[in-house]
Amino acid sequence: MQSNRSAPSATVIPVLSYPDVRAAVDWLTAALGFRERVRIGEDHRAQLQVGADGAVIVADRGRDGGSDDRHLCKIRVEDVDAAFARAVEHGATVLEELTTRNYGEREATVADPAGHRWQLTQTVRDVAPEEWGGLSFP
Template structure:
């Protein structure tokens, strides 16, 4: 795949819509530890990075709108080194914790949070390398 400095290098790049792009960028940096990479216009879009992943923060308009508080239609998963510490940091910066850190049989400790616009996030810490067959999954391919 060719590289282009005008787009994040990640293979999958979620685009999430917020009513105020600049406020969202500041909040995502403070609460979740993301870093702004590219600013597009004053309040149009921003590219953010976290680890080797990426996210685009987009403004509302046209067909784009922020979550409205209805059913959860999406979640973005981000791997972290310490889910408990990350959770406490996010909580201290105003994240609404919807699931406290919990350990799962598939070798992950995870928690879930909602950001300032209602987007759902799952943060996951690897505790062990577990074969999917050990917890009821099936390895395919």
């Protein structure tokens, strides 16, 4: 699978929404040992790493959904077009059509029959976070 400096390398990446991104990052790093790897705006998102291959994205709740919509799981796949077609064929509700992002990922978001949100993502090119306004940490 192609790597991208703008995206975590883990296969499954929870996206957790918080009312205060910076406070959540501070707590997760201090209490659980996460390390911030990419910051997207001061209060929009942050990508955190833990251990050798663990990852989580902390997102601003105001931008990513209300109080009943606090999480999403990203799944890194080899062929996002095929994975998206398969999910739809099996009854997934399309929440966001396939889109190629400026940060090097091609993504689509679906909901399963229970309403859980899944974002399917494939790296299409390696992009430094600074190229689209992010900030990376060594």
